[in-house]
Amino acid sequence: MFAAFLLALREGLEAALVIGILLGALEKFQLQSLKRSVWLGVAAAVGGSLVVGWGLNALGMELEGQAEAAFEGVMMLLAAGLLTWMIFWLHRQGAAIRRELEHDVRVETQRRGAWGLFLVAFTAVGREGIELAIFLLAARFAAGALPTWGGALLGLALAAFGGWVIFTTTYRLNLKRFFQLSNVLLLLFAAGLVAHGVHEFNEIGWIPAVVDPLWDIGHLLPESTFIGQVLTALFGYNANPSLTEVIAYLMYVVSIGILVLPKPSWRVART
Template identity: 85%
Template sequence: MFAAFLLALREGLEAALIIGILLGALEKFQLQSLKRFVWLGGVAAVGASVLVGWGLNVLGMEFEGTAEAAFEGIMMILAAGLLTWMIFWLRRQGATIRQALEHEVRVETQRRGAWGLFLVAFTAIGREGIELAIFLLATRFAAGALPTWGGALLGLVVAAFLGWIVFATTYRLDIKRFFQVSNLLLLLFAAGLVAHGVHEFNEIGWIPALVDPLWDINHWLPENTFLGQVLTALFGYNANPSLTEVLAYLAYLVGIGFLLLPKPSWHVARA
């Protein structure tokens, strides 16, 4: 449930910030009469995201046996890739999101008028929604349907509340710190998705297990206990993983962690 909550909270907060930036841009450019088109674009984007999520769920239920394992594995790897891309994109572009959106508002309203603004809102918020739909589908495979949808709903409610606090009151949240902490948790979650995906591919023979299991600690911490389920949903815990699962988990964490570490700056002293 916590994984779905965190994903929905983060994506929902990003969508709330986008809406706030777009509405602020309209105030800045004296285009307050077009505000409803931001909300229309946002509502349409939410509807499209729900349809995408529903379609992916229906598609997943059509598969059985090997096809089901392959679909789940592919969706988990895809979700891990999207999470990684999202973290790097926000790290690189986070400081210029406001300027980029304001530029889009200026250009599109001049080019297409109100419907250009609708398109900006629909595209920006729709990206967040479709990403969330894929993340939640992968989370459902790992944690089950009820905890996933319950956590997602709670996360979206909290995101809407926090978005209201940011833009309707004088109180300012430390959004930068929130994204830094959530980045760490989401990297661990993504590593778990990679391991889960490799596990599914082990089952259908797409990736050899090499050693299966590498260890078995079910007698200490079974996956079907409450703690085991929480660790499985959050961090990809497996009480009896294969060697390739463990290698995939470690390779992802080490590789992505290295890329995210701040690079040292070397200064050559002049004589």
């Protein structure tokens, strides 16, 4: 549930920020009459995301046996790939989000008017919605349907409230700290998705397990317990993983973590 909550909060807050920046830009450029186009774009993006999520969920429910395992493995890796892209994008471009969106508003309203602004809102919010649909489908495979949808609804509700608070109190809120913390959690969550995807491919023979299991601590921390379920949903915990699962998890955390996590600053004391 917490993984779905975190993902929905992250994506929902980004969508709320996008909407707020677009509306703020219209106020800044005295184009208040075009706000309706923003909300129409948001509504279309939400509707499209729901359709994509329903289609993926229906497809996954109809598959059985090896086809179901292959679908789950592909969706796990796809979700991990999208998370990785998002982490890198925010790491490099996060500080320029407001400036880029304001530039888009200025250019598109001059070039295409209301239709251009509709496309800006639809594209920006739709990307977040489709990403969230894929993330939640992957989370559902790991944690179950009810905890996933419950956590997602709670996260979206909090994101909507947070977006309202942000843009009714101040237009210049620095979210750098929030994104840094969530990047660490999402890095570990993405690593768990990678390992889970490898596990599914182990089962159908697409990736050899090599050693299976590498260890078995199910008697100490079963996956069926509350803590085990939380760790499984958040970080891809497996009480009896294969060697290739462990290698995939560690390689992802180390390689991506080195590139995006803040580097410690070492100071040598002078005597």
